[in-house]
Amino acid sequence: MQELLFTLDGFKPMGWYLTLVQFAYYSLFGWLEMKLKRESSRRIPMKTYFVLALLTLGTMGFSNSSLGYLNYPTQVIFKCCKLIPVMIGSVLLQSKRYGFLDVSAVMCMCVGLVFFTLADSQVSPIFDVIGVVMISCALLCDAVIGNVQEKSMKSYKASNTEVVLYSYAIGFAYLFIILALTNNLFAGVAFFAKHPVETYGYAFIFSATGYLGIQIVLTLVRTCGALAAATVTTARKAVTIALSFFAFTKPFTIQYLWAGCIVVLGIYLSVLSKRHKNFGVRDVVQFTDKIKGFVVKPKRKIITSV
Secondary structure, three states: HHHHHHOOOOHHHHHHHHHHHHHHHHHHHHHHHHHHHOOOOOOOOHHHHHHHHHHHHHHHHHHHOOOOOHHHHHHHHHHHHOHHHHHHHHHHHHOOOHHHHHHHHHHHHHHHHHHHHHHHHHHHOOHHHHHHHHHHHHHHHHHHHHHHHHHHHHHHHHOOHHHHHHHHHHHHHHHHHHHOOOOHHHHHHHHHHOHHHHHHHHHHHHHHHHHHHHHHHHHHHHHHHHHHHHHHHHHHHHHHHHHHHHOOOOOHHHHHHHHHHHHHHHHHHHHHHHHOOOOOOHHHHHHHHHHHHHOOOOOOOOOOOO
């Protein structure tokens, strides 16, 4: 749905206004859910929500706007590698430590991302370095937001609905003021009014499915941690890329395929590390020694009595 919106003529500069509409829908959904659940008390301090709202705005705003300058699969493959900044953020903000497999996963994702971007720059008619800068800014915000959410939700035992409502409602206020001061608000209103079904209608479907996804991601953040949530959402994006090439006409090169496979290898290594949390370099050596001992068995001496 997000890619479909950007196929409209003249929609390229509307990424930030789309974010404003998306934030409005999310705030409405969060308010309705809180009313249905009869939740009224706020657990997380407002100063934390001011930070979360700013990070949420950066993540979604830059991500939406980057589609005006990049092919959708390239944007998605960048978001696949959000594991990299999330891991760095976990080390800096929560003093977490990661093992051999996690580091190997990050290296695979970095290499795959570089080759995927190089392929896009060669065959894409709309490739622009501005898009790379925008999606990189979105990833930097991702590096912080998941860890802040994890720490806040565990410390204050706040519900998913509360986090969504306050983060997006405050983010809506931020963005509304920014667009009004830069005169982009009225341009967005005028463009959306000309195509209400293709803009507000598609944005509603995009936001409704996105809201459900956010609830699932926040549950993963609460129960499994920010890195595990990033891994699951990254694996989901493989289907998104496949559907993008199937539904929309765009240039294709074999370099997309093998670069994407390197990223998928990184995802697999990350998932594998969750099953073996203490898997490190020493374990690799021990595992290799066991294999050698199994393959090359010592010959047994047969002793017979006379």
